[in-house]
Amino acid sequence: METTPHEPKHPRELVHVPVSVSDRKGLLDKSAAAGIPAMPLLGKLPLRRLIPQNLHSVLDYQGALTVTGVGLLSSPGAFRTAGLVLGCSGLGVSLLTDYRLSLFKLIPIEVHEAIDYLWSFGVIAAPFLFGGTRRSRLATWVNVLVGASTIVASLFTDYRAQRGVQWVRGQPTDLGPVGG
Numbered sequence: 112m113e114t115t116p117h118e119p120k121h122p123r124e125l126v127h128v129p130v131s132v133s134d135r136k137g138l139l140d141k142s143a144a145a146g147i148p149a150m151p152l153l154g155k156l157p158l159r160r161l162i163p164q165n166l167h168s169v170l171d172y173q174g175a176l177t178v179t180g181v182g183l184l185s186s187p188g189a190f191r192t193a194g195l196v197l198g199c200s201g202l203g204v205s206l207l208t209d210y211r212l213s214l215f216k217l218i219p220i221e222v223h224e225a226i227d228y229l230w231s232f233g234v235i236a237a238p239f240l241f242g243g244t245r246r247s248r249l250a251t252w253v254n255v256l257v258g259a260s261t262i263v264a265s266l267f268t269d270y271r272a273q274r275g276v277q278w279v280r281g282q283p284t285d286l287g288p289v290g291g
């Protein structure tokens with residue numbers, strides 16, 4: 112009797128995950144149980160999928176809180192406002208993204224990835240555009256480091272959705288079955 116490997120008819124078809132794989136838990140989980148792999152952004156990004164999604168999620172919260180803190184500690188003005196807006200928006204996006212460590216799963220993971228890049232460039236640019244460089248070199252460096260580290264992390268994150276939320280019907284969120 113010949114056996115042929117199961118080929119799913121549709122990318123959203125459920126794939127059986129062995130018990131040994133589904134038992135893995137934690138921030139460093141990159142198994143199939145960790146979620147649905149995201150479609151590549153622009154067909155190319157991320158460059159490699161080395162950082163597990165759960166670890167990246169923690170880094171998102173940490174970066175957003177750091178930018179918010181820098182904004183709160185800055186003297187009143189445009190840079191302070193920009194820091195608060197960027198920090199709170201980063202927190203909001205993280206809380207609403209379709210990944211394991213969010214409160215509500217509303218934003219597709221691919222959209223979150225694009226926002227990561229845009230948010231990071233905004234965090235880097237804020238001190239230069241809104242007078243932060245003249246007022247506080249420390250705040251400028253913190254913003255640049257948070258923005259740059261988020262870009263680097265995004266280039267190497269294994270983005271995974273928890274539910275496969277989509278904004279456009281007919282476009283699959285995942286890459287298909289994981290494994291062979």
